[in-house]
Amino acid sequence: MKASNSSRGLDLDSPGLFCSSYVTKSELAKILNVARSTLVSWDGIALYRIDGYRQAYPVKTDGSTDRSCPLSPYQSWVLSRIGRVMANLRSVERVTGV
Numbered sequence: 001m002k003a004s005n006s007s008r009g010l011d012l013d014s015p016g017l018f019c020s021s022y023v024t025k026s027e028l029a030k031i032l033n034v035a036r037s038t039l040v041s042w043d044g045i046a047l048y049r050i051d052g053y054r055q056a057y058p059v060k061t062d063g064s065t066d067r068s069c070p071l072s073p074y075q076s077w078v079l080s081r082i083g084r085v086m087a088n089l090r091s092v093e094r095v096t097g098v
Helices: 002-007 025-032 036-049 051-055 073-091
Strands: none
């Protein structure tokens, strides 16, 4: 998978994933090794919390955001960073107060 990722312009070892081209949510979910539904959840978080992420989506003629289009390199990077944060939260041991 590393060779195919290199050919697509992906750098999985960087602080965040960098894609040099647009990718679908399904493709990005496979690259990040998460379920597509998980990636869609992260997309919702980014959409409502990060203006630049939201603005990277095209706008439909009715004024709504077109979330069915492929993700930009910036959006892929943002979702990879959210994934890292979520992974860190899962692995942190909870300490109870005395």
